[in-house]
Amino acid sequence: MKAQRVSLWLVAAMVFLWSVRARGLRRCLISMDIHPVEETFQEIKKTIQAKDTFQNVTILSTSETLHSIKPSDVCCMTKNLLAFYVDRVFKDHQELNPQILRKISSIANSFLYMHKALQRCQAQRQCHCREAATNATRIIHDNYDQLEVRSAAIKSLGELDVLLAWIDKNHQGTLVA
Numbered sequence: 625m626k627a628q629r630v631s632l633w634l635v636a637a638m639v640f641l642w643s644v645r646a647r648g649l650r651r652c653l654i655s656m657d658i659h660p661v662e663e664t665f666q667e668i669k670k671t672i673q674a675k676d677t678f679q680n681v682t683i684l685s686t687s688e689t690l691h692s693i694k695p696s697d698v699c700c701m702t703k704n705l706l707a708f709y710v711d712r713v714f715k716d717h718q719e720l721n722p723q724i725l726r727k728i729s730s731i732a733n734s735f736l737y738m739h740k741a742l743q744r745c746q747a748q749r750q751c752h753c754r755e756a757a758t759n760a761t762r763i764i765h766d767n768y769d770q771l772e773v774r775s776a777a778i779k780s781l782g783e784l785d786v787l788l789a790w791i792d793k794n795h796q797g798t799l800v801a
Contacts, residue, residue, distance in 0.1 A: 654702070654738055654795040658788060661734045665784045668727045673782040678775060683767040684783045689760040690790045697760075698794045699742060700753035704761040705787060706739035709780065712768065716777035728781070 684690060693701045714732040719725040745751040768776045 654741075654791060656734065656738060658792050658795070661731055662785075662788045662792070664727050664730055665788060668724050669782070669785065671721070671724055672778065672784075675778045676775075676782045678771065678779060681771065681779065682783065683764060683771075683776065683780050684786045689763050690786070692756075693760060693794075694756065695794075696752070697754055697757040699745060699751035700757040701760060702791060702794070703739060703742035703746060703751060704753075704757060705764070706735045706742065708761070708764060708768075709735050709784075709787070710739055713777050713780040716773050717781055718774065718777075731784070 690701075710732060714728065714735070717728065719728055742751055746753075768780060770776075771779060
């Protein structure tokens, strides 16, 4: 009887700890609606992709990097990708068309907002970076570094739909304030 009670208690404790961990991971996900960002990108997608001179090269899409990310690594990977776009892609891109530049700036501001929210989660130790997320981020940086800076920025901007779809898929129904 005591062994049965101890077993039941251990199972209950494991379920409780797992649910607390799962809720902790979910708290660190995207805290804004990504659809306006997707719409803004759709307005400039053709213009950006028309500037891409390396049609057979990809930075995000063909690498199975994003598709192999486990749920426990989504927070970290999202934070790393947002940082990559904010710190490198948006800064490296040089846009002469003021209308396109405004839309890119709007997307960059949204990315910065999301990135800061995920940084706060990481500071609270709710967004853990495991080796898989670090390796996946390194692959994307290596792909970017293989191209000349301006070409890499155009290529990465042209692949925003891949990143936005991945974020949308991995952060569905997890909006928090």
